[in-house]
Structure formats: C-alpha cells, structure tokens
Amino acid sequence: MVKQKKAQLEIFGLMIVIVLVMLGIFFAIKFVLLDPAPTLKQDYNRVQLSSNFGVALLQSSSDDCRGIDFSELITDCAEFQTISCDGKRSCDYINTTLDSILKDTLDLWKVKYHIVARLSSHPEPIIEKYSVDSADRQNCKNDKKTVGSLETFFLPMSHSGSDMVNFEVFICG
Amino acid sequence: MKKKSQMQFGETIAILFIFFMLLVVGLVFYVKIKTASVGQDISEYKDVRAVELSQTVAFLPEFQCTEMNVVEPSCFDKYKILAMQKVSEANHAYYYRDLGDILIEVQQIYPFGETIVPYNSTPETFTVASQAHIPISLYDVESEKYIFGVLRITTYG
Amino acid sequence: MSRIRKNKLLASKKAQEAETQFKWIFVLIAGAVIIGFFSIVVIKQKASSETSISAKLTQQLNTVLTGSKVTAGTFQEIDTPKFSVEFSCNDYYVGDISKRLNNKIVFAPEKIEGRMINTWTLEWNAPYKVANFLYITNPDIRYVFVVEESLKDLSFFEQLNTSLPVKLNRNFNILTYDEDPESEYSTLKPRAETHTRFIYLTEEKFTPKIPPLFSGREVSGLLILPIYAGTGDINNLVFLKNDGDELVVRELQDSTFTKIRYLDNPTLYGAIFSTNPDTYVCTLNKAWLQWNVMSEVISEKVLQLKELLVDTTCSKIYLRGAVENPSGIPGEIAKNTKLGYDPELNILGNYVSSLKNINNELQLRSCPLLY
Numbered sequence: 022m023v024k025q026k027k028a029q030l031e032i033f034g035l036m037i038v039i040v041l042v043m044l045g046i047f048f049a050i051k052f053v054l055l056d057p058a059p060t061l062k063q064d065y066n067r068v069q070l071s072s073n074f075g076v077a078l079l080q081s082s083s084d085d086c087r088g089i090d091f092s093e094l095i096t097d098c099a100e101f102q103t104i105s106c107d108g109k110r111s112c113d114y115i116n117t118t119l120d121s122i123l124k125d126t127l128d129l130w131k132v133k134y135h136i137v138a139r140l141s142s143h144p145e146p147i148i149e150k151y152s153v154d155s156a157d158r159q160n161c162k163n164d165k166k167t168v169g170s171l172e173t174f175f176l177p178m179s180h181s182g183s184d185m186v187n188f189e190v191f192i193c194g
Numbered sequence: 195m196k197k198k199s200q201m202q203f204g205e206t207i208a209i210l211f212i213f214f215m216l217l218v219v220g221l222v223f224y225v226k227i228k229t230a231s232v233g234q235d236i237s238e239y240k241d242v243r244a245v246e247l248s249q250t251v252a253f254l255p256e257f258q259c260t261e262m263n264v265v266e267p268s269c270f271d272k273y274k275i276l277a278m279q280k281v282s283e284a285n286h287a288y289y290y291r292d293l294g295d296i297l298i299e300v301q302q303i304y305p306f307g308e309t310i311v312p313y314n315s316t317p318e319t320f321t322v323a324s325q326a327h328i329p330i331s332l333y334d335v336e337s338e339k340y341i342f343g344v345l346r347i348t349t350y351g
Numbered sequence: 352m353s354r355i356r357k358n359k360l361l362a363s364k365k366a367q368e369a370e371t372q373f374k375w376i377f378v379l380i381a382g383a384v385i386i387g388f389f390s391i392v393v394i395k396q397k398a399s400s401e402t403s404i405s406a407k408l409t410q411q412l413n414t415v416l417t418g419s420k421v422t423a424g425t426f427q428e429i430d431t432p433k434f435s436v437e438f439s440c441n442d443y444y445v446g447d448i449s450k451r452l453n454n455k456i457v458f459a460p461e462k463i464e465g466r467m468i469n470t471w472t473l474e475w476n477a478p479y480k481v482a483n484f485l486y487i488t489n490p491d492i493r494y495v496f497v498v499e500e501s502l503k504d505l506s507f508f509e510q511l512n513t514s515l516p517v518k519l520n521r522n523f524n525i526l527t528y529d530e531d532p533e534s535e536y537s538t539l540k541p542r543a544e545t546h547t548r549f550i551y552l553t554e555e556k557f558t559p560k561i562p563p564l565f566s567g568r569e570v571s572g573l574l575i576l577p578i579y580a581g582t583g584d585i586n587n588l589v590f591l592k593n594d595g596d597e598l599v600v601r602e603l604q605d606s607t608f609t610k611i612r613y614l615d616n617p618t619l620y621g622a623i624f625s626t627n628p629d630t631y632v633c634t635l636n637k638a639w640l641q642w643n644v645m646s647e648v649i650s651e652k653v654l655q656l657k658e659l660l661v662d663t664t665c666s667k668i669y670l671r672g673a674v675e676n677p678s679g680i681p682g683e684i685a686k687n688t689k690l691g692y693d694p695e696l697n698i699l700g701n702y703v704s705s706l707k708n709i710n711n712e713l714q715l716r717s718c719p720l721l722y
Contacts, residue, residue: 246414280651
C-alpha cells in the first residue's frame with residue numbers, strides 16, 4: 022500500500038514537470054513566435070507618402086497654365102471654374118494632369134490610394150481618384166473602417182466665406 | 195539484495211537521464227526562441243536604419259530650399275542638387291560616412307524632365323536592393339516654378 | 352536472539368549506514384554540479400542581457416541623434432534605463448558597444464550617467480545653413496555661471512542667459528566671483544548633481560578657486576573671454592580642470608594650437624557643454640569640414656546661376672570676388688594652413704559678413720539668392 026502511494030506520488034511529480042514544460046512552451050509560442058512583426062518601416066512609408074504627396078502636388082506649378090499652382094486650380098475647380106488652361110477648364114485640367122502624375126508615381130509603385138477633393142460644406146467629391154486595380158476601389162476607400170494613413174489639406178477659397186476645400190490623400194496599409 | 199540495489203541504481207540512472215534529456219530539450223528550445231528573437235531585432239534594426247536614412251537624405255542642407263536661411267518645408271532646390279552632383283564625387287568619403295552604399299536620384303515627374311543623381315555609391319556586387327520613394331517639390335530658380343518630383347533612395351545590402 | 356541473527360542485523364545496519372553515506376555524497380556532488388551549471392547559465396545570461404541593453408540603448412541614442420539632425424531649435428528630455436555613455440569626437444560608447452558619430456556634430460561631456468538625456472539642437476549658419484549642432488547633457492550636470500568682477504558690460508552675460516534652454520540645470524543669477532568666505536560665490540552649496548561645471552565670464556585669464564563646499568566633488572570649468580583685455584584678442588576660451596581647491600588650465604594634448612577660440616554663438620555653446628578641449632577642437636574641425644563642403648555646393652550653384660542669368664544685373668553681383676568662388680579664398684586658406692579649424696584665422700567671421708551683405712543686395716534686386 023505504501024509502495025503504491027509512493028509510486029503515485031512519483032507519477033504526480035512527473036506530471037507537474039510535464040505541465041510546467043507545456044506552460045513554458047505555450048508562453049514561448051504565444052509571445053515570441055507568434056508576436057506580430059514590427060511595422061515601423063511600413064507605417065513610416067505610408068505616413069510620409071500621404072503627407073509628402075499632398076504637399077508636393079499642391080505646391081507644384083502647372084506646366085501649360087501660366088504657372089498657376091495646383092492648390093489654386095483646385096479651389097477654382099470648386100468655385101467658379103474661371104481659369105482656363107490650354108483650352109480646358111480647371112477641373113478637366115486637374116483630372117488629366119493628376120492621372121498623368123499618378124501613373125508615374127503611386128500606380129507605378131503599386132500603392133493603394135484614395136485621393137479626394139471636396140468642399141468642407143458638401144460631402145460630394147469634386148475630384149476623386151482611386152488606385153488603378155478596380156478591386157482596390159472596394160478595398161481602399163477613405164472610410165473609418167479601412168486601415169491606412171490620411172493626410173488632409175485645407176485650401177481656403179477666396180469668395181466663399183468660411184467654406185474651404187478639403188484635399189485628402191489616403192494611403193491604404 | 196543485490197538485485198534490489200541494482201534496480202535502485204538503474205532507477206537513479208534513468209531519472210538522471212530523463213532530467214538531462216529535459217534539460218537538453220529546454221536548451222535547444224531556448225536557443226531557437228532566442229534566434230527567432232534576434233532575427234526579429236535585426237529586421238527591426240534594418241527598418242530603423244532605412245527610416246533614418248530616408249530622413250537624413252530628405253533633410254540634407256544640400257537639398258533644402260532656403261530664403262535668408264529660413265528653410266522652406268518639403269522643398270528641394272534644383273540647382274543645389276545639380277551642384278551636389280559634382281561636389282559629392284569630389285567629397286565621396288565625406289558623404290559615404292553618413293549615407294553608405296546607396297543611390298540617390300531625383301526624378302522630375304511633372305513637368306517631365308531629367309533625372310538628377312546627386313549621390314551614387316552603388317557597390318559592384320550586392321544581394322538585395324530596396325527602394326524608397328519620396329514625393330518632393332523641386333524649385334527651379336530659372337523658371338521660378340515648382341516641379342512635382344520624386345526622391346528615390348535605393349539601398350543596397 | 353541467536354548470535355548469527357545478531358551479526359546479520361549488525362552487518363545490515365552497517366551496510367545501510369554506508370549506503371546512506373554514499374547516497375549523501377552522491378547527492379552533494381550531483382547537486383553541486385547542477386547548481387554550478389545553472390549558476391554559469393545565469394551569469395552568462397546576465398552578461399548577455401547587459402550587452403543587449405547596451406546595444407538597444409545605443410540604437411535608441413542613434414535614432415535621437417539622427418532625428419536631431421533634421422529638426423533644429425528643440426530641447427528634448429529623453430527617459431532611458433540607467434546608463435553610462437561616453438562621448439569622444441567620432442564615437443560614443445555605451446558599455447561594451449560603440450557607435451560612430453560619422454558627420455554628426457555633437458558637443459557633450461566626456462561621460463554622462465543617469466536615467467535621462469537632454470538634447471538641444473541649433474542650426475549653424477555661416478552664413479548659409481551648414482549643419483545642426485547637437486548639444487547633449489543631463490539633469491545631473493549643473494552649470495554655474497559666474498561673472499568676474501572686472502567685467503563691466505553684462506550684456507553678453509544676459510544674451511547668454513536668454514539663449515540657453517530654460518530647462519537646463521543651471522545657476523544664472525549674477526554670481527560675482529569673490530574669494531571672500533562670506534560671499535555668495537564662496538557659500539554656494541552643491542545640490543544633487545554629480546558634476547558641476549563653472550562657466551566664468553571674464554576679461555582676464557585667472558585661476559579660480561572652487562567654492563569650499565564643492566571640494567572633493569566632480570567639477571570642471573571654462574573661462575570665456577569675449578574680449579581678452581591683455582591683447583584685445585576676441586572670443587577666447589580656456590578649459591579648466593579640478594586641481595584640489597582650484598580650477599587650473601586643462602591643456603590641449605594636441606599642441607598644434609596654443610589657444611582655443613569660438614567662432615560664434617553655436618560654437619560657444621559647444622564649449623559650455625564639452626568638458627574635453629581636445630574633443631571640442633576636433634568637433635570644430637568636423638564642423639569646418641562640413642562648412643567647406645557646403646561652400647563648394649553654394650559655389651557650384653552660383654556658377655550655374657551666373658551662366659543662366661548672363662548679362663543681367665544679378666550676374667554682375669555673382670561675378671564679384673568672393674562670391675564667384677565662395678569656398679576659394681577662405682576655403683583654400685583653411686585647407687592649406689591647418690586643414691580645418693584654426694583659431695588664428697578670423698577669415699570665417701569676415702567672410703560671413705561679406706556674404707550676408709551680398710545676399711541682402713541680391714534680395715533687394717529680386718535676384719536668386721545664394722542662400
């Protein structure tokens with residue numbers, strides 16, 4: 022009887038060892054092997070891309086529109102479309118030029134994006150561009166649910182009081 | 195008696211054997227975990243280095259537009275970059291200390307124009323090349339216009 | 352009980368005793384081996400962890416230093432694990448790990464210990480932007496500013512007061528140097544700082560006495576002589592070291608120079624934060640080298656602008672002497688004489704003024720600026 026109890030105790034001891042080892046393996050797998058990889062570079066690239074793209078675009082001077090910069094063309098497109106460039110209205114000119122720029126930059130780099138210009142008082146977009154792959158229209162949209170980096174630029178309008186144009190550059194993560 | 199002691203001895207040996215087996219398994223497991231952790235640290239370090247390099251290049255005084263020493267944000271001076279093309283060749287060791295084996299290119303996207311290479315330290319052989327693209331506004335003092343450009347940094351590993 | 356049985360029992364008892372003894376010996380040896388093994392593992396693991404922490408801290412510091420290169424005019428307080436960092440001209444060391452500073456211009460004490468690093472960055476313009484200077488210190492280093500009695504004009508002192516960061520651990524009351532035991536200077540008390548740096552503004556070179564309550568503590572000093580009354584020489588610096596109860600001159604180990612001069616305010620602040628004169632001069636050399644390279648870039652830009660704007664009012668301004676080849680005159684002198692910073696030269700000061708005037712004229716005439 023005593024021998025039986027001794028053997029049971031020994032087995033019990035072995036069980037404790039096994040349980041401890043299993044716990045150790047569980048923690049190691051959970052916190053080391055399954056630990057998500059840091060995304061510093063991707064996060065930084067997304068943030069700098071959305072910010073720098075917007076700044077560079079808005080500051081750029083038009084080539085065949087008397088050197089007027091894009092921020093002015095966008096606000097004109099939102100207001101009265103009085104500026105005419107190379108036979109085109111400001112909105113058409115911006116759309117064509119933006120397509121050309123995006124083809125050589127974000128589309129070429131296969132970056133998913135959603136670029137919108139709209140009045141702060143009106144949600145309907147004046148200018149809207151999505152990444153080239155049509156499937157991305159569903160996946161990359163500047164709504165609250167999609168993960169990404171948004172940079173908004175506020176362009177005051179000359180004749181519309183407190184209203185302004187919100188130019189949004191959203192890069193999907 | 196003899197058999198009993200032999201059995202006990204055998205028991206002790208068996209326990210020790212199992213103990214050391216567990217120890218070895220534990221050590222091997224620990225080394226594997228540590229290797230994975232170090233690998234992750236190396237990867238994180240490479241990412242940090244890439245981000246630091248991007249920042250260093252994007253904020254070089256040799257590129258920045260200034261007016262009476264007031265730096266214009268996100269603006270690159272085209273003629274300073276053209277000047278740097280010559281200067282970086284003559285002072286390669288100086289720039290190499292901070293930049294290392296990378297290729298810096300400034301491409302004019304709109305209106306379309308030449309690609310300027312202010313710094314080139316491409317090694318003869320490399321295993322991996324990664325690129326970072328930074329949209330920039332390039333100021334042309336001749337036309338007094340801002341060009342939409344891209345600063346491309348190719349890092350070699 | 353029969354005799355044989357008694358003998359058997361005795362033998363059995365003895366065998367059991369022997370067995371017990373051997374068991375205990377075996378347990379002791381096995382236990383010692385196991386404890387020894389795990390002790391070695393723990394010691395090695397501790398050393399490895401310390402190296403790992405040093406490496407992480409080095410990387411963190413590198414990120415801070417790189418970040419500071421791109422943003423100027425900021426004072427940062429960075430919490431760190433308990434550490435000790437040593438700075439030289441070209442490297443910094445955290446434990447066993449060292450990292451190159453490369454082209455970064457860093458003014459720091461030889462050693463910083465504690466749980467916080469303070470960094471301050473300033474643009475160095477000469478006259479165009481050359482680099483961002485990075486000054487490093489920590490709250491355990493205290494700066495005491497003392498005005499020598501002979502100094503009559505306190506405007507320099509007041510300008511220094513307003514330009515240094517507010518959060519710097521410093522004494523900036525007008526503390527006059529006075530060896531009288533009852534004076535404010537002599538009765539100055541240490542606080543919790545590990546290192547005290549006395550900065551004396553003076554017109555004469557002298558050997559200051561350390562306030563008595565600071566005796567035995569880690570102390571260093573600096574004499575700033577905006578105008579040296581003896582010779583009329585300007586912008587002189589004398590680094591001082593602790594020698595018992597007074598601060599004596601800490602000579603440069605490199606005897607190329609007989610004196611040290613600061614060029615402007617950013618380089619003066621560098622002398623306040625650096626405790627080693629050799630490191631300070633070496634760092635100024637690095638700054639000078641960057642200035643040379645930047646001057647070449649500006650020079651090359653000017654040559655291009657000159658060709659673009661040929662036969663215009665602007666090109667006439669670009670054609671003027673020092674402008675056509677801005678790195679030529681002072682750059683050539685700098686390269687040919689001391690290959691870098693030379694306290695005997697004041698060309699940089701004159702050259703900077705000349706370029707500023709030309710840039711102002713370019714602005715008035717709406718010409719593309721030099722900088």
